[in-house]
Amino acid sequence: MKTKNLFLSMLAVAGVLFSTSCSKEEIVSNPSSEFVNATFTLGTANGIGTRAEIGMGLKADVVECAVFDAAGEEMENLRQTVNVDMNSTPRTAQYSVRLAKGQNYRVVFFAYTSNSNAYNVENMKSIKILPNQSSNIENRDAFTNYIDIKAEDLTNKSNLENTVILKRPFAQLNLGVDATELADAANAGVVINQSKITVTNVYNAFNAFDNDVADDAVSAPMTFAMNAVPTEKLVV
Secondary structure, eight states: OHHHHHHHHHHHHHHHHHHHHHHHHHHHHOOGGGEEEEEEEEEOTTOTTOOOSTTSOTTOOEEEEEEEOTTSOBOGGGOEEEEOBTTSSSOBEEEEEEEETTOOEEEEEEEEOTTSOOEEOSSTTSEEEOSOOBSSOSTTOOEEEEEEEOGGGGTTOSEEEEEEEOBOOSOOOOOOOOHHHHHHHHHTTOOOOEEEEEEEEEESEEETTTTEEOTTOOEEEEEEEEEEOOOSOOOO
16 A cells, blocks of 8 residues: 555656646747737838939848847847838838847847848948949948847837837948039040049948947958949939
8 A cells, every 4th residue: 555655646746747847848838928029110211212313222122130138149040131121111121029028138230232242241240341342333322220128128018119210331422423514524525434433441341239340340442343324313
């Protein structure tokens, strides 16, 4: 009888342990009370690329989105590349992610042209500006910003919505000529169909985490190769 009772007691203890284990598993696999569904609507002050003149960002079609913890380390499993809605007015993009409560985060964004081969965005703290670029093209337009989410912002919430206005991270250089000067040059036999430009003392890497030059950036001249002169309107 004692042996049987001991065996049943052991079964009962095992049953309790198994039940406790299942409860913990359920918390892990169904953590809705511990997480907040965060949605970020991204755009520029006028929408991403809403005007047709030179330099208005019409080519930016994706946004790289990254989440960093309080120590400044990227949470790589939360990285997403989201598409810009090219049909919306103004153009916007949306990034949705689940954030754990009780934590501080910095969410970082960098919008660019996906097929431009202008940037390497693998490291958001050191976005590399790639060489071998041509003059007179729009696909180097970029927009960036970040938003800090504090632990208290997530308290007693199941959803969080924010609008983030992206801004240009780089200076923009436009060279132009007015119609009269262009006509005078043509009358003098000077017809300009292509141009190139070399800029000096520019850095080759950008830190989107703190909107500054990257720590590993190098300052060097950069030449933008000869290319056809555009005919679009130049806004000053």
